[in-house]
Every structure is written in structure tokens, then in C-alpha cells.
Amino acid sequence: MADFRSEIEKRRTFAIISHPDAGKTTLTEKFLLYGGAIALAGSVKGKKTARHAVSDWMEIEKQRGISVTSSVLQFNYDGYCINILDTPGHQDFSEDTYRTLMAADSAVMVIDASKGVEAQTRKLFKVCVLRDIPIFTFINKMDREARDPLDLLEEIEQELGIETYPVNWPIGSGKEFRGVFDRQRGEMLAFTANNGQRAVETRELGLQDDALVDLIGEEAHRKLCDEIDLLDGASCAFDMQRVRHGKLSPVFFGSALTNFGVEPFLEEFLNMTTPPLPRVADTGEIDPFSSEFSAFVFKIQANMNRAHRDRIAFLRICSGRFEKGMEVFHVQGNRKLKLSQPQQMMAEEREIIDEAFAGDIIGVFDPGIFSIGDTICDPSKKFEFGGIPTFAPEHFAKVRQKDTLKRKQFIKGTSQIAQEGAIQIFQEPNTGMEEVIVGVVGTLQFDVLEYRLKSEYNVDIVMTGLPYQYLRWIENDDIDPESLKLSSDTKLVQDFKGNRLLLFTNEWNIRWALERNENLRLAEFGRW
Ligand code: G4P
Numbered sequence: 237m238a239d240f241r242s243e244i245e246k247r248r249t250f251a252i253i254s255h256p257d258a259g260k261t262t263l264t265e266k267f268l269l270y271g272g273a274i275a276l277a278g279s280v281k282g283k284k285t286a287r288h289a290v291s292d293w294m295e296i297e298k299q300r301g302i303s304v305t306s307s308v309l310q311f312n313y314d315g316y317c318i319n320i321l322d323t324p325g326h327q328d329f330s331e332d333t334y335r336t337l338m339a340a341d342s343a344v345m346v347i348d349a350s351k352g353v354e355a356q357t358r359k360l361f362k363v364c365v366l367r368d369i370p371i372f373t374f375i376n377k378m379d380r381e382a383r384d385p386l387d388l389l390e391e392i393e394q395e396l397g398i399e400t401y402p403v404n405w406p407i408g409s410g411k412e413f414r415g416v417f418d419r420q421r422g423e424m425l426a427f428t429a430n431n432g433q434r435a436v437e438t439r440e441l442g443l444q445d446d447a448l449v450d451l452i453g454e455e456a457h458r459k460l461c462d463e464i465d466l467l468d469g470a471s472c473a474f475d476m477q478r479v480r481h482g483k484l485s486p487v488f489f490g491s492a493l494t495n496f497g498v499e500p501f502l503e504e505f506l507n508m509t510t511p512p513l514p515r516v517a518d519t520g521e522i523d524p525f526s527s528e529f530s531a532f533v534f535k536i537q538a539n540m541n542r543a544h545r546d547r548i549a550f551l552r553i554c555s556g557r558f559e560k561g562m563e564v565f566h567v568q569g570n571r572k573l574k575l576s577q578p579q580q581m582m583a584e585e586r587e588i589i590d591e592a593f594a595g596d597i598i599g600v601f602d603p604g605i606f607s608i609g610d611t612i613c614d615p616s617k618k619f620e621f622g623g624i625p626t627f628a629p630e631h632f633a634k635v636r637q638k639d640t641l642k643r644k645q646f647i648k649g650t651s652q653i654a655q656e657g658a659i660q661i662f663q664e665p666n667t668g669m670e671e672v673i674v675g676v677v678g679t680l681q682f683d684v685l686e687y688r689l690k691s692e693y694n695v696d697i698v699m700t701g702l703p704y705q706y707l708r709w710i711e712n713d714d715i716d717p718e719s720l721k722l723s724s725d726t727k728l729v730q731d732f733k734g735n736r737l738l739l740f741t742n743e744w745n746i747r748w749a750l751e752r753n754e755n756l757r758l759a760e761f762g763r764w
Contacts, residue, residue: 247595255354271311349382382409629675649693
């Protein structure tokens with residue numbers, strides 16, 4: 237039993253969020269390098285050429301050389317077993333990226349030091365806040381000209397509404413980058429650029445050491461002393477409880493490309509994060525250390541292997557131990573089953589696994605029975621984990637089949653793809669299924685839909701873009717939506733569970749609707 241406990245205790249499951257190009261892939265790659273999971277930095281990356289090596293599951297990824305889907309990377313480092321949930325790096329990301337955060341226990345936010353908070357960081361951050369998980373900040377690319385670090389912190393605080401605690405502080409940037417000063421240890425980590433190799437040298441130099449002045453020069457030293465003074469006086473105290481609840485973000489400066497500050501960051505991060513935390517179910521909190529297995533489905537991936545046309549359901553294990561061939565209970569399907577072909581994603585390949593523990597992610601063969609958010613647990617304990625939110629799409633299009641004789645395949649295809657969570661489908665009230673409104677988080681999903689309908693269901697479609705950008709769920713059951721006072725460019729639709737929703741072209745119209753319809757309550761997230 238001790239073994240079982242220590243297996244779970246050493247697990248750390250997190251996601252890395254960032255705006256494209258901030259350096260998420262480079263940082264992930266360096267992490268993997270420390271864990272010995274890849275032999276050479278560069279094998280995760282080189283996205284223009286071999287990026288698809290990690291997850292070349294879909295033809296479209298290969299064609300475009302981008303990663304559409306997210307995968308999971310597991311490796312060991314310093315006694316920890318680390319699961320990194322990889323979120324698609326492409327600008328045009330999908331709902332999958334959001335959902336991946338549902339399976340994480342913490343998040344690392346990578347920010348480009350010359351750019352600060354960018355659009356995609358902002359969106360992903362919102363989801364982290366919803367989850368109440370710790371968020372660590374890595375301010376990257378300090379080897380390039382960077383913005384003033386105090387400005388960067390202020391921007392994070394103002395734009396994202398989270399307080400910051402700089403664990404280390406940069407000395408210069410770009411050509412003048414000399415390293416970082418570790419505030420907790422009171423020592424300097426010196427930067428020496430040497431072609432992407434380990435570029436770090438720890439010098440135990442206190443703030444007032446003459447050797448530090450010699451190393452960085454008098455002017456930089458004076459500036460550093462002033463800034464450290466300012467931080468000690470003005471920035472908030474380090475409070476682990478606030479970190480755990482995502483109210484305070486520990487901030488680290490570094491340069492992933494030159495491998496500077498990455499290992500100290502990883503070490504502090506592992507130190508400050510916890511093993512898997514309890515998850516809330518309808519029967520109360522489920523203890524990850526309980527001996528009974530439980531998990532939920534957070535992602536469904538079709539067609540990873542084109543030859544087999546299979547579907548893989550990704551499960552986040554929430555408690556206990558998973559063993560190959562064990563019998564489990566699928567709560568939503570109300571039946572016992574054996575999970576077949578349990579797989580784990582190891583950097584570059586899928587491996588059949590024999591066991592896995594709370595905190596781990598496994599992929600299992602899905603014969604079409606699972607939906608996102610489903611609970612799978614020990615047959616002796618039947619409970620349901622809280623649902624996964626449905627994130628509001630931001631792009632909409634009318635979609636119909638070209639050939640009306642293909643109606644059946646069209647309905648089957650769009651419904652199945654929607655069930656996987658790649659797209660959301662809506663209907664105008666009182667219309668048939670020949671034409672649906674498709675909503676996606678990133679426009680690339682439209683291409684994926686078109687491609688998959690053609691290649692898997694043999695259906696050609698006609699797609700017409702719609703001008704809507706915002707979707708809100710109507711929360712009141714007692715409102716007759718036809719009686720609502722809405723601007724002429726607001727559209728009422730319904731989903732296939734009968735929920736009623738409103739499509740808006742801009743935020744102004746949302747406010748307009750709320751002002752003119754006093755009782756109306758609109759939600760930004762739905763439920764699976
Ligand atoms: P992403 O996954 O967040 O999209 O970013 P990625 O790691 O792919 O990094 C984006 C670009 O930024 C890459 O350059 C990468 O080499 C560079 N980069 C990442 N970290 C650092 C850093 O600490 N310092 C500097 N100077 N550059 C960094 P690229 O030219 O777009 O790609 P490549 O040609 O190097 O593959």
C-alpha cells in the first residue's frame with residue numbers, strides 16, 4: 237500500500253498555456269530533456285518539419301505541419317512522475333485546448349518578455365481561474381530585448397487579475413542580460429550564452445558582495461538593489477495558500493531557448509505544486525489516495541489511426557490505481573465494462589500500459605459509448621464527477637450537405653463529430669437537420685469538419701460564414717425566448733439537448749439584451 241501512496245504522491249499533472257510563439261514548445265522540450273524522455277532537444281519541435289512527430293494523428297496535421305490535437309507527455313524527474321498536458325500550439329486553437337485544462341492540477345503560463353500578456357493567454361487564463369488551480373508564470377526570452385519587468389508584472393496583475401510574486405528577478409535583458417537574482421536564496425544565477433547549451437552558472441553571490449558588483453557592473457548593481465528593495469517593500473508576501481488557489485502567481489524569468497533558468501524553475505514548480513487533489517463528485521469529494529479507481533473523460537479523439545477508424549477516449553484518473561483488464565463502471569452508460577487497449581502517450585509514441593495511478597492520463601479504445609465529462613469508477617461505488625463546461629464558440633457557419641441524398645451520413649457525421657467535442661451544432665427553432673449552425677472556438681475546426689465529413693462520411697458540404705461572435709446560454713427555464721426583446725442581428729438557436737441560446741454579433745448587443753429584458757440571465761459556459 238505504501239507503494240501505491242508514493243506512486244500517487246509523486247505525480248504532478250499540469251498544462252502549459254501561452255500565446256503562440258511565446259516558447260511553450262521550447263520549454264516543454266527542455267523539461268523533457270531533463271527527464272531524459274528525449275535524447276536531444278529539438279525532437280519535440282522543429283514544427284515546420286518534424287513537429288507532427290509527436291502527434292501525427294490526423295492527416296490534416298501532417299498536411300499543414302501543425303498540431304491540431306493535444307497529447308500528453310509523461311516523464312520522470314528527480315523522483316517525480318510528471319504529466320504534461322500538451323495544448324495545441326496553433327493560433328487557431330480548439331475547444332480541446334480549453335478542455336485539457338480540466339484535467340490539469342496546475343498551469344504554467346509562458347509569456348514572451350517582449351510582448352507581455354497576449355490574446356490567447358488571456359482566454360486560457362480565464363479557464364484556469366474557473367478551475368481554481370495554481371498558475372505559475374515563466375517570463376521567457378530574456379536573452380532578447382525585453383520590456384521592463386515591473387511593467388510586465390503590472391500588466392499581468394491588471395489584465396489577468398492575479399497577483400504576482402517574482403521568485404527571481406532579471407538583471408538586464410537582450411545583449412545586456414546578465415542573469416537572475418534568486419530572491420529566496422539571495423543569490424545570483426549568472427547567464428553565459430553558449431549556443432543553446434546549458435547556459436547557467438550558479439554563483440552564490442549575495443546582493444552586497446563585491447564580486448556581484450564586479451560581475452554585473454556598478455550601474456546594473458545599483459538598479460538591481462533598488463528593484464529588490466522595491467519588491468521587498470511593495471510586492472505581496474509569498475503565501476502558499478493563495479498560490480494553491482490561483483490568487484497569487486509565482487513568477488520566474490528565464491530563457492527557454494538558451495536553457496537558462498529552466499531547471500531552477502522546474503524544481504521550484506515541482507516543489508510548490510501538490511500531488512493530485514480531490515475532485516468533487518455528486519457524493520462529495522473523491523480522495524485521490526482512495527484505493528478505488530475513478531476517472532473522467534475529458535477528450536475524445538477520432539481517427540488517430542486511420543486504418544482502424546478508431547476513437548480514443550482520454551481519461552484523467554482521479555483516484556486509485558488502474559490496472560489493465562480491470563472491470564469498471566461507466567456511470568452515464570449505466571454498465572460495467574473492461575477498458576480496452578489502455579494507452580499512455582510517451583513523448584513520441586503510444587504505449588500499451590499495464591497500470592496507471594491518480595494524476596495520470598490514459599487513452600482507451602472507445603467503441604462510441606463515451607461522451608465528454610463521463611465518469612468511470614469502481615463498480616462498488618457509483619458516483620458522478622461534476623460536468624465539464626462547454627466553452628462558447630467564437631466562429632459560426634451555416635452548414636448543409638451538397639447532395640440531399642447524403643442526408644443520413646451528414647446527420648451522423650456532424651452529430652458524431654459534435655459528440656467528440658470538436659464542434660458544437662445548433663439549429664434554428666423549427667428547422668430540420670438538413671442545415672445546421674456550426675460553432676467552433678478556432679476557425680481551423682471548420683476545415684477539420686469539412687475534411688472529416690468528406691474522408692470519413694463521404695459527404696461534401698456547403699459552408700456559409702455567419703457574422704456572430706458571441707454565444708450565451710439562456711439560463712432561465714421560465715422565459716419564452718420568442719418574447720425577448722433583441723436587436724435585429726441577434727439570433728435565437730437551440731442545441732440538441734434542447735438548451736436555448738443566443739448568438740450575438742458584438743458585446744454591445746449582449747448588454748442591450750440584458751438591459752431590455754430585466755429577468756434574462758445569460759451564461760458564458762454551458763455544461764456537457
Ligand atoms: P510556442 O510553442 O509557444 O508556439 O513557441 P516555440 O517554443 O515554438 O517558440 C517560438 C519561437 O521562439 C521559436 O523560434 C523559438 O526558437 C523561439 N524561442 C523560444 N524560447 C526562446 C528564448 O528563450 N529566447 C529566444 N531568443 N527565442 C526563443 P522560431 O524561429 O519561430 O522557430 P525555430 O526556427 O527556432 O524552430
